[in-house]
Amino acid sequence: YGQNAKQSLQPVKNLIKPDILTLQETPGRAKRYLADPDYSEFKDGMSLGEHTFLSRYPIVSGDLVTLGGDVQDNEPAARFIIDFGGRHVVIYSVHFLTVRDTLTHYRKGAFLYGILGIVPGTSSHQKMELYQSMWNERIRTAQALKRLIDRETLPTIVLGDFNAPAGGYIQKSLTEGLQDTHQVAGSGLGYTFPGATRNPLSGGGPWMRIDYILASGHWKVIASMAEEKRASQHRAVAAKVKLSGPSGE
Secondary structure, eight states: OOSOTTOOSHHHHHHHOOSEEEESSOTTOHHHHHTOGGGTTOOEEEEETTEEEEESSOEEEEEEEOOOTTSSSOOOEEEEEEEETTEEEEEEEEEOOOOHHHHHHHHTTHHHHHHHTTSTTSHHHHHHHHHHHHHHHHHHHHHHHHHHHHTOOSOEEEEEEOOOOTTSHHHHHHHTTSEEHHHHHOOSOOOOBSSSOSOGGGTTSOOBOOEEEEEOTTEEEEEEEEOSSOOSSSOOEEEEEEESSTTOO
């Protein structure tokens, strides 16, 4: 949400009436939102690093997720716990480093660059090694985060900007053992990025799904949606889930 092209989140927020709202690239915004009458439904909020988390329910704790110094993207998420009607629920807000430069490079001719990159000592070979190293590092980051998520015993929701296209190795690795709410109960393609383009093939809208809501097996996924229209760099995603037991939806 941080790169929002000055587009208001109000229309989609008022439409879906969320119990929790997570925003990335919004450092230190929690107090501002909690003081805003237009966000008065949220009774608690917290900002950690670039993450802002708003909740109708009390926030029990919040911490940045640190993966260790040997991982380049060593703080890719924040972990919050809320008191959801007497039950603790874990929320991960995720934002992996962008791969925009790499994808832009591939768009100019991925196959040709791949062939040219075979020749050692060339600039194409150096770029190929650089980009391969970047993907390897991204995989290490995703695997390290997934190991932490797999240790959770509480009901858990993982959501945010994964910068990993649907169907790819990273996305599949992260969703293993979790429910991708769009795949379970969404409609359409669920594209969220980029929010507005000049691409006639996508009708001027997004053509990638890189923003996800994942739920542990404690939840029944009832509905999932991607925002239909807004020129923000990423369009919002939302899901309705029901927790087994007495706490409701």
